[in-house]
Amino acid sequence: MLSSLISNGQAQTPDQLELRVPWWSFTKTVLAATALSLVRDGLIGLDDQIPDDPFTLRQLLRHEAGLADYGELAEYHAAVTNGESAWSADEMMQRLDGTSLRYSPGSSWRYSNVGYLLVGRLIERLTELTLDEAVLQRAISPLGLSNVRFAKTRADLQATHPECTLNYDPAWVYHGLLVGPVSQAALFLDRLLSADLLTTDLLQQMQAPRTLGGPIPGRPWITPGYGLGVMQGAIGSGHSLCGHTGCGPGSVIAVYRIGDADASACCAVFEAGVNEGAVEARVVERLMQVLQHRDENI
DSSP: OEEEEEETTEEESOSSTTSEEEOTTHHHHHHHHHHHHHHHTTSSOTTSBOTTSSSBHHHHHTTOSOOOOGGGOHHHHHHHHTTOOOOOHHHHHHHHTTTSOSSOTTSSOOOOHHHHHHHHHHHHHHHTSOHHHHHIIIIITTTTOOSOEEEOSHHHHHTSOGGGOSSOOGGGSTTOEEEEEHHHHHHHHHHHHHSSSSOHHHHHHHTOOEEOOSOOTTSSEEEOEEOSSSEEEEETTSOEEEEEEEEETTEEEEEEEEEETTEEEEEEEEEESSOHHHHHHHHHHHHHHHHHHHHHTO
């Protein structure tokens, strides 16, 4: 297990944190921050309909656009298991019938990696940059991160933590797969939610979730929800978690921030396996220890 803990901006006892690992769906949080920087700069409105599409950026970022997800395709899972090379994005969309909406935008919720593929394309179109360049210029560099990049080839993943050297083609992650140190994932979230990359209003909207029902067995939330590129909801202690979990072949990363009055703490945990709830539980345990330690020293 690799983990990083940041409390009120201070890193605490990291473990091997310079080893790069796949950030899996925590990449969505970085893409959302990049997209929201476009809103900040007046290049698009959150509730403007995206040209040639029937949904808005807010609906894309919050998984409310009506899109399907390629994770529902049995042949996708078989191909990944067999170590095959990724289909082109066009082939994936054809197999999925991905241009057909599953519900009217805004009327329901369905987690969709396809939605974030479209977020990435929108970022490229509005910035006239590659996704790599736009994310670096608008999110990674402004928050002072380093050693974070998109994995493009199998070799890129084989150069990461030993637990990630599976024969996996990162192109299967159609919205892009960031790899970087666990410490940088924690630092990104902590600085994103506490620094001035985005306006206070945009940060509030990012953390305003669509509530997704009651407790999920094996997961920490009492009231799970999803904001703009972040999983957000109350946990049993009465606190609220904000961040994202990502799971891919053989590993899980969970990156979350908790706030309590004037204190905040952010934790990232990366672990081999596929048990997202167990990794989230370790994050919550460490975050609550920080808050308890703070209370004992007041």
